[in-house]
Structure formats: C-alpha cells, structure tokens
Amino acid sequence: MMVAPVTPKSWYLPSKPHKFCPGCGHGIVLKALGEAIDELEIQDRTVFGCDIGCSLLSWDFFACDSTQTHHGRTTPVMVGIKRSRPELITIGYMGDGGGYSIGSQHLLNAAVRNEKVTLILVNNTNYGMTGGQMAPTTLPGQKTETSPFGRDPEETGYPTKGPEFIAELTPDSAYVARATVSKYNQLKRFIRNALRNQMEGNGFSFVEVLSTCPTNWRTNAQQTWRFLEDEMEPYFPVGELKTPFGKGGAK
Amino acid sequence: MPNVIGETKKAFITGNEAVAWATLAAGADIMFGYPITPQNEVMHYWTRLAPKHGRGFLQTEDEISAGFTVCGAVQAGKKAFTATAGPGNVLMQEPFGMAEAMRLPLVAIIQQRGGPSSGTVIYSQQEVTLTTFGGNGEGHRIVYSTATHQEMYDYTIKAFNSAWKYRFPTFVLGDGYQAKMREPLEMYNPEEKGLEIVKPFPLVGLDGHIGDNREPQHLCNIYSMEEELYEVVLDFVKDYNAIIPEVAEYQAQQCEDAEIIILTHGVVSRAADDAVKILRSQGIKAGSFRPITLRPFPTNDLRNVIANSKAKTMLIAESAYGQLDRLVKQEIYGETIKIENLFMPGVGIIDYDIISKVKSII
Amino acid sequence: MSLVKIALAGEGGQGVQSVAEIIAEAAYNEKKQTIYIPNFGLEQRGGVSIAFIQVSDERIGAPKFNKADVVIALSERAVDRTTIYSDANTLYVYDQSFKIDEEQLPEAKKVLGIPAIDKANQELHPRVFNIIIMGAVIGLTNVVSFEAAKEALENRLGYKFEKNPNLRELNYKALEMGKIMAEESLKEGVAK
Structure with a gap:
C-alpha cells in the first residue's frame, strides 16, 4: 500500500523545519501551495517569488526556482518574468502590507491589465516581521504596536477588502478568491484553481488567505483560532468572488 | 542574431x-x-x-x-x-x-x-x-x-x-x-x-528536471547574518575591482604640454574640445580629460595623465553643482593639482563659458 | 562654411519646428554637420516654440548656444522670448505686422522687419507662411542651397504634392518669396 508523503514533493527539504513562528498560518498556506504544485505537475516550470515581511522566509521553501524581491515589488517582478517567459508559472507570495499598502499600485494595475500571474496574499491583520504594526487589514478596534488603543476607522479608515476590489477591476477571465487556513481543503482548491487559471492562460489570479499570527496577536492557541474564525472571517467573507470555472471545475 | x-x-x-x-x-x-x-x-x-x-x-x-x-x-x-x-x-x-x-x-x-x-x-x-x-x-x-x-x-x-x-x-x-x-x-x-554580442542566460526557469538533473535556484536578496552580507559585498568589491581595467574608458587630449586640464563628461566635453582648440589658437595651452565611464572611474588613467602633464590646474566643468567634482576628487585623493570649478547646474555649457573661466584663473 | 547658429521662434502651430527640421535635414543632405534641438520646455501644446539650429562644415561642439547669428521671431510673444539670444553680432528678424515698441527689440547687428505674414495672406496662402520663413532663413544665411531646400521640401511633403500638384507650386513660390524678401531686407535693414 502506498503511503502519501507527509511533505509535498515540491518542498525543499534542506530548508525544513521552516522558519515561521509556532502557530503561524504561513506553513499551512505553503503546504496547500506545495500540494497544488505537485498535483498540477508544474514544479519544474514554476517560478516562486516572495515579498519582504514574513513571506520572505519562504525564499528557499520550495524545490522550485525562487526569487526574493523588495517590499511590495513581488508583483512587478513576477509580471516581468511572465511577460518574458509565458511558459513559466509565476507565483507571487506576499503579505497584506506588501500587497495592499506599499505595493498596492502594482497589485491594482496588474489586476487591471489582467496579467497572467498568480498572486497569493496572506492576511494576518498586521505587519508581522517588523513587530506587529497596524496593517491595511487590521480590524476596527484591534490593538497593534502603532494602534495601541485599537484601530479607529475615523482616523485610519476601514480594513482593505482586497479580493472585493480586485474582483471589480478584473475581467471575467480572472480568478479571485478569499480562503482561510481554517478550511484547508477549500484553501487548496482555491490555490489550485488560481494556478489552473494561469496555466490555461485565462488571466489574473488572486487568492487572499486569512491567516494567524499568535506571536504579534499575543494569543494562545484557542484565542488565535477564535480571532481567526470569530473576528476575521465574519469581516472578510471567505469564498470565490470570481471564477472562470463552474462548480466542479468545468469552464 | x-x-x-x-x-x-x-x-x-x-x-x-x-x-x-x-x-x-x-x-x-x-x-x-x-x-x-x-x-x-x-x-x-x-x-x-x-x-x-x-x-x-x-x-x-x-x-x-x-x-x-x-x-x-x-x-x-x-x-x-x-x-x-x-x-x-x-x-x-x-x-x-x-x-x-x-x-x-x-x-x-x-x-x-x-x-x-x-x-x-x-x-x-x-x-x-x-x-x-x-x-x-x-x-x-x-x-x-x-x-x-x-x-x-x-x-x-x-x-x-x-x-x-x-x-x-x-x-x-x-x-x-x-x-x-x-x-x-x-x-x-x-x-x-566584429562586435561579439554577449548571449543572455536565465537565472530562474532553467531547463531540466528538479531533483533529477538540476537543483532548484534560490535567489536571495536578504541575509540573516551581518557576516553573510559582509562576505557577499566583499565578493562584489573583488569582482568589481577586477573588471575596472577592462571596463574603464576615457579620452584625453593634449594634456602633456598643457598648463590647464579641462575635465568634463558627457555632452559638456564637446564644449571642452572646442574650448581647447580656441584657447590654443590664442596661445593658451589647454588640454582635456573626459571619463567615459563614470563608474568604474578611470582613476589610474587620470592620475597618469596628471603625472605626465605640465598642468598645475585642472578645471572641472559640469551642468551640475559639483557632482562630477566630488566624484573626481574622491577618485584622485592625494593629487596636488589645483582644482577649479565651473558649475552651471541645469544649464548647457558652451565653449565660451569654459574659455572665460580658463582666462579668469590662469 | 563656418558655424551658423539660428534660433527660430513662433507660436505653437506656426510650423516652426517642422521648418527647422526641414532646414536641418537639407543641410544634412548637403553633407554638412548639423544639430537641431527643438524647444522642449513645458509648452508642448501652445505657447512659444523655439528651434535651435546649427550648421557647419566642421564638427559641431556644444548643442546649445548663448547667442545666435540669426534670430527669427514669428510672433509678438516670440520677440520677448528670443531677445536673450541676440547680441551685437546677431541679425534679428521679426514680422513687420507686429505692434512692437522700439525698446522691446533686442540688441542686434541689424534688426530686420519682413512682411511675411501680409505677403502670405495676400499673395499666397496663410498655410505657407512657415515656408516663406524657411526661404527667409536661407536668404539670410545660405546655410543650405535653394535646390537642397526644395529637395528637402519634396522629401517631407512629397506625398501631399502627389495628391495636389498645385501645392508643390505654392510651396516653391513661398520658398522663393521668403528668400527674396530676406535678401532685400538685408539691403534695406537698419542698424540698431
């Protein structure tokens, strides 16, 4: 009897165990991504690009050609690669700060141009690597290092709803979804769909993933999960916002 | 091609x-x-x-x-x-x-x-x-x-x-x-x-099958340890210094017998060339030096030109307020030739400007 | 031929840059050294447009010059904009129809008022005003031969001439009219 490998084939084993904090959601996202790469058999032609922020810790995560860029600039680097070599599968991996704040002009315009790249954005409602500052996605009232009394939307606006605005900007051939690390099978399906959309040359594909950051949230395991499921998921609805595929994957 | x-x-x-x-x-x-x-x-x-x-x-x-x-x-x-x-x-x-x-x-x-x-x-x-x-x-x-x-x-x-x-x-x-x-x-x-065109090559998206006949490429741009970065930068310095003799380029004209060297770069060097011609026709021995590569700077070449020239003065003329001047001074630190300036930030420099300046300083 | 420096200035739409380009191309075709820089300030659409042309038998140095040998101002505003390019060695040319005070005119070797606008309107067609000016430049400077100028015009506007041969005639007439106008005014021009 075949036993399924514990780790995806496309993971780079010398870099394991990985460098993320205990309880961080990145590991789950990257496992789903690794399995999707395996299932779609695209390891040899994938170029994985990661941003600055905690996402950069994935720079040697995969046994795929990888490049690590500047804060917010993963999108244009991936666009440059894809425009030059359309046969490659380009995956940009970034956080909410990189995608929605410092790199928002790139994300927005890549979406408008329907660039045939796949971007995965991890939303953990704060800047993790720099020590837990307020992010575009910080929830109203949520305390961070730069909103110590809780985010006041009167002063700093409401959390960015990325997939919603990207769905508005993109044509029908784009794929836009929001997943959560609390629903693994759905997460993997969305990432697969996003990659498939690029492989078929349809258009832009974007998955935001709600994720956890117990280190900066200063939460224990139970509180972490509660914040994800009870605070984040109601504010950021999970699901496919735009898909060229019907139910069951048919176009 | x-x-x-x-x-x-x-x-x-x-x-x-x-x-x-x-x-x-x-x-x-x-x-x-x-x-x-x-x-x-x-x-x-x-x-x-x-x-x-x-x-x-x-x-x-x-x-x-x-x-x-x-x-x-x-x-x-x-x-x-x-x-x-x-x-x-x-x-x-x-x-x-x-x-x-x-x-x-x-x-x-x-x-x-x-x-x-x-x-x-x-x-x-x-x-x-x-x-x-x-x-x-x-x-x-x-x-x-x-x-x-x-x-x-x-x-x-x-x-x-x-x-x-x-x-x-x-x-x-x-x-x-x-x-x-x-x-x-x-x-x-x-x-x-007869110019050979250097062929490009990929750094990611390589041919082959990962794990069978090639390793995955992990291009990194950030380092956990200061010592790691230090090594990387020192390697860059070594590589960079090694290419200077091949890459650095300059033009020098009539500097040997010159009493003044006019140092310019880019489009201003055209005015410098004309100025040298006119000054010489008027009996003033001027020469000109022009770095073609600003990086790497033709440092040894400029030092040699200065050493082999009678000039006691060098005029640095540029359409900026001292950007070339700073570059030159850091490269030829220790030279005793006197440096004069003609700084015209954001405007064109013509032969007349250089000639007037030269006449005012020698 | 030693270096000749020309500044040509007019309102956007008067065709200053096209004329400058045609003259520069004619000079290039005559194997002369030529540099032409258009005015490229912020006023790309409207405002005063200036063209800087240099022609020589020898290699030309700096692309810019401080003082021109010939300045031609084709509008009242262009007079204000071009006074800085004129000095005691400059031929300064403007259109007679401008209402300009003596004091507005710059220092020059000679100031020439030419009736280009009136002549274009009355004897030819307003659209060839710029070609009259082109003829005037040639008459004043001899930077290119009349034949080379005609050839450059043909290169530039040949496709229009094919459709309407009268246009060719009109342009050649304008070129000649400008040249004669310039030569006559050189004789009559007043020293200032």
Missing part, C-alpha cells in the same frame, strides 16, 4: 531614436517603461519597431514597476531594459539596488533633466550622483556617459554586453539635449563590425 539594421547606414535622427535602434541592434528582447520627458521617444520608437522584430513592451504603472519588471525579465533570461529621467530615476533606485544586490544584468538609459524634484524637462548633468551611487549600496554599477549620437548608439549596444558579461547593472547616461537633438550618426549591425 537577426540583422535589424541591414547595411551600415548614415542617419540624421534624435538621440532617443538612436537609442531605440541600438537596443534593437543589441538584441534587446523587451522594454518596460513609464512616460517621462525627455526619454519618451525611446518608448515611442521602441513600440513601433519592437513588434516588427518580435520584441516586447509593457508600459508599467510607474517607474518602480518598470525597474522591477526589468529585474524579473532579466532573471528569466531576457535582455530587458528601461529608460527614464529625473524623478523617474529617483524611483528606479529601488529596483537598481535590487539589480546591484542580485547581480542582475539590467540596462537603463538615463536622459538627465534639471533638478531638484521636477526641475526642468530640458537638460542637466544632475543625475550623476544618483546614477553612479544612488541606492543603499556601494555603487557597483557600470555607467557610460555619452557625448554624441554615435556614442549613444555605440554605448547602448555596449551596455547590454557589459551587463551580461559582468553582471552589474549598466547605465547609459545621456541628457535632454542628446535625447532631443538631431545629429548625424552611423547605424550598423554590431556583428558586422
């Missing part, structure tokens, strides 16, 4: 058009750009020529993106370039820094405009510091400062070769005058002149 020029031919065109033809002749695969005067016509000509020759173009959302898309494209193994000026050059320092850190063969054409800030859209030599040492790095760049359309053409072709041969980001530093004026030049297919 396909011959896009055909027979060698004379042309009477703008510098921007010369650049577009040269990039094509050099085998550039794709341009990423964002509109800014005075480089716009590089894009205008490229977007008309490129589709005929199967080359690519993308107008990005800003210069940051233009620089980073070029970084991506060269990592994918394509000869990619951009062109910019002024505030665009400022924004591009970020991707230029990444190219420095990851040794990416990025090519950028800089057509300097007046500064600071929006300044003028016309002309200056005020992007010398930015182009040579911009960014949070050590200036591991190759910068060619051109003076004529012929040089814009020649050095644009050369820039791609240098970038891909040595893997340092490479710049052609022009200016608004060179961008917009028309003057004659000869356009040629580089291979016809």
Whole structure:
C-alpha cells in the first residue's frame, strides 16, 4: 500500500523545519501551495517569488526556482518574468502590507491589465516581521504596536477588502478568491484553481488567505483560532468572488 | 542574431531614436517603461519597431514597476531594459539596488533633466550622483556617459554586453539635449563590425528536471547574518575591482604640454574640445580629460595623465553643482593639482563659458 | 562654411519646428554637420516654440548656444522670448505686422522687419507662411542651397504634392518669396 508523503514533493527539504513562528498560518498556506504544485505537475516550470515581511522566509521553501524581491515589488517582478517567459508559472507570495499598502499600485494595475500571474496574499491583520504594526487589514478596534488603543476607522479608515476590489477591476477571465487556513481543503482548491487559471492562460489570479499570527496577536492557541474564525472571517467573507470555472471545475 | 539594421547606414535622427535602434541592434528582447520627458521617444520608437522584430513592451504603472519588471525579465533570461529621467530615476533606485544586490544584468538609459524634484524637462548633468551611487549600496554599477549620437548608439549596444558579461547593472547616461537633438550618426549591425554580442542566460526557469538533473535556484536578496552580507559585498568589491581595467574608458587630449586640464563628461566635453582648440589658437595651452565611464572611474588613467602633464590646474566643468567634482576628487585623493570649478547646474555649457573661466584663473 | 547658429521662434502651430527640421535635414543632405534641438520646455501644446539650429562644415561642439547669428521671431510673444539670444553680432528678424515698441527689440547687428505674414495672406496662402520663413532663413544665411531646400521640401511633403500638384507650386513660390524678401531686407535693414 502506498503511503502519501507527509511533505509535498515540491518542498525543499534542506530548508525544513521552516522558519515561521509556532502557530503561524504561513506553513499551512505553503503546504496547500506545495500540494497544488505537485498535483498540477508544474514544479519544474514554476517560478516562486516572495515579498519582504514574513513571506520572505519562504525564499528557499520550495524545490522550485525562487526569487526574493523588495517590499511590495513581488508583483512587478513576477509580471516581468511572465511577460518574458509565458511558459513559466509565476507565483507571487506576499503579505497584506506588501500587497495592499506599499505595493498596492502594482497589485491594482496588474489586476487591471489582467496579467497572467498568480498572486497569493496572506492576511494576518498586521505587519508581522517588523513587530506587529497596524496593517491595511487590521480590524476596527484591534490593538497593534502603532494602534495601541485599537484601530479607529475615523482616523485610519476601514480594513482593505482586497479580493472585493480586485474582483471589480478584473475581467471575467480572472480568478479571485478569499480562503482561510481554517478550511484547508477549500484553501487548496482555491490555490489550485488560481494556478489552473494561469496555466490555461485565462488571466489574473488572486487568492487572499486569512491567516494567524499568535506571536504579534499575543494569543494562545484557542484565542488565535477564535480571532481567526470569530473576528476575521465574519469581516472578510471567505469564498470565490470570481471564477472562470463552474462548480466542479468545468469552464 | 537577426540583422535589424541591414547595411551600415548614415542617419540624421534624435538621440532617443538612436537609442531605440541600438537596443534593437543589441538584441534587446523587451522594454518596460513609464512616460517621462525627455526619454519618451525611446518608448515611442521602441513600440513601433519592437513588434516588427518580435520584441516586447509593457508600459508599467510607474517607474518602480518598470525597474522591477526589468529585474524579473532579466532573471528569466531576457535582455530587458528601461529608460527614464529625473524623478523617474529617483524611483528606479529601488529596483537598481535590487539589480546591484542580485547581480542582475539590467540596462537603463538615463536622459538627465534639471533638478531638484521636477526641475526642468530640458537638460542637466544632475543625475550623476544618483546614477553612479544612488541606492543603499556601494555603487557597483557600470555607467557610460555619452557625448554624441554615435556614442549613444555605440554605448547602448555596449551596455547590454557589459551587463551580461559582468553582471552589474549598466547605465547609459545621456541628457535632454542628446535625447532631443538631431545629429548625424552611423547605424550598423554590431556583428558586422566584429562586435561579439554577449548571449543572455536565465537565472530562474532553467531547463531540466528538479531533483533529477538540476537543483532548484534560490535567489536571495536578504541575509540573516551581518557576516553573510559582509562576505557577499566583499565578493562584489573583488569582482568589481577586477573588471575596472577592462571596463574603464576615457579620452584625453593634449594634456602633456598643457598648463590647464579641462575635465568634463558627457555632452559638456564637446564644449571642452572646442574650448581647447580656441584657447590654443590664442596661445593658451589647454588640454582635456573626459571619463567615459563614470563608474568604474578611470582613476589610474587620470592620475597618469596628471603625472605626465605640465598642468598645475585642472578645471572641472559640469551642468551640475559639483557632482562630477566630488566624484573626481574622491577618485584622485592625494593629487596636488589645483582644482577649479565651473558649475552651471541645469544649464548647457558652451565653449565660451569654459574659455572665460580658463582666462579668469590662469 | 563656418558655424551658423539660428534660433527660430513662433507660436505653437506656426510650423516652426517642422521648418527647422526641414532646414536641418537639407543641410544634412548637403553633407554638412548639423544639430537641431527643438524647444522642449513645458509648452508642448501652445505657447512659444523655439528651434535651435546649427550648421557647419566642421564638427559641431556644444548643442546649445548663448547667442545666435540669426534670430527669427514669428510672433509678438516670440520677440520677448528670443531677445536673450541676440547680441551685437546677431541679425534679428521679426514680422513687420507686429505692434512692437522700439525698446522691446533686442540688441542686434541689424534688426530686420519682413512682411511675411501680409505677403502670405495676400499673395499666397496663410498655410505657407512657415515656408516663406524657411526661404527667409536661407536668404539670410545660405546655410543650405535653394535646390537642397526644395529637395528637402519634396522629401517631407512629397506625398501631399502627389495628391495636389498645385501645392508643390505654392510651396516653391513661398520658398522663393521668403528668400527674396530676406535678401532685400538685408539691403534695406537698419542698424540698431
């Protein structure tokens, strides 16, 4: 009897165990991504690009050609690669700060141009690597290092709803979804769909993933999960916002 | 490589058009750009020529993106370039820094405009510091400062070769005058002149099967340990110093018997040449020195010229307030030749300006 | 031929840059060294447009010059914009129809008022005003031969001439009219 490998084939084993904090959601996202790469058999032609922020810790995560860029600039680097070599599968991996704040002009315009790249954005409602500052996605009232009394939307606006605005900007051939690390099978399906959309040359594909950051949230395991499921998921609805595929994957 | 020029031919065109033809002749695969005067016509000509020759173009959302898309494209193994000026050059320092850190063969054409800030859209030599040492790095760049359309053409072709041969980001530093004026030049297919064209190669997206016959590429641009970064930078320094004798270029004229050396770069060197001629006809022995590469600077050559010259004074003239001057002084530290300046930030310098200055100091 | 420096200035739409380009191309075709820089300030659409041309038998140095040998101002505003290019060695040319005070005119070797606008309107056609000016430049400077100028015009506008041969005639007449106008005014011009 075949036993399924514990780790995806496309993971780079010398870099394991990985460098993320205990309880961080990145590991789950990257496992789903690794399995999707395996299932779609695209390891040899994938170029994985990661941003600055905690996402950069994935720079040697995969046994795929990888490049690590500047804060917010993963999108244009991936666009440059894809425009030059359309046969490659380009995956940009970034956080909410990189995608929605410092790199928002790139994300927005890549979406408008329907660039045939796949971007995965991890939303953990704060800047993790720099020590837990307020992010575009910080929830109203949520305390961070730069909103110590809780985010006041009167002063700093409401959390960015990325997939919603990207769905508005993109044509029908784009794929836009929001997943959560609390629903693994759905997460993997969305990432697969996003990659498939690029492989078929349809258009832009974007998955935001709600994720956890117990280190900066200063939460224990139970509180972490509660914040994800009870605070984040109601504010950021999970699901496919735009898909060229019907139910069951048919176009 | 396909011959896009055909027979060698004379042309009477703008510098921007010369650049577009040269990039094509050099085998550039794709341009990423964002509109800014005075480089716009590089894009205008490229977007008309490129589709005929199967080359690519993308107008990005800003210069940051233009620089980073070029970084991506060269990592994918394509000869990619951009062109910019002024505030665009400022924004591009970020991707230029990444190219420095990851040794990416990025090519950028800089057509300097007046500064600071929006300044003028016309002309200056005020992007010398930015182009040579911009960014949070050590200036591991190759910068060619051109003076004529012929040089814009020649050095644009050369820039791609240098970038891909040595893997340092490479710049052609022009200016608004060179961008917009028309003057004659000869356009040629580089291979016809016996110029070897360096072939690009991918850094990601390699052939083969990972785990069977190749390893995955992990290109990294950040380090956990200060010692790691230190090693990397010292390696860059070693590589960079090693290429200086091959890469550094200059022109020196009539310096041996000169009582004054006029040091300029780029388009101002044309005025310096005329000034030398006129001054000599009036009995004043002037010579001229012009670094063609601002990075790496032809330091030894300039020191030798000074050592072999009778000149006690060197006049540094530039359309900026001391950017070339600082560059020269740091390179020839310890020389005792007296240095005088003619700084005209953001305006053109003509022979008359240099001659008047020379007469006022000797 | 030693270096000749020309500044040509007019309103956007008067065709200043095209004329400059045609002259520069004619000089290039005559194997002369030529540099032409258009005005490329912010006023790309409207405002005063200036063209800087240099022609020589020898290699030309700096693309810019401080003082021109010939300045031609084709509008009242262009007079203000071009006074800085004129000095005691400059031929300064403007259109007679401008209402200009003596004091507005710059220092010059000679100031010439030519009736280009009136002649274009009355004897030819307003659209060839710029070609009259081109003829005037040639009459004043001899930077290119009349034949080379005609050839450059043909290169530039040949496709229009094919459709309407009368246009060719009109342009050639304008060129000649400008040349004669300039030569006559050189004789009559007043020293200032």
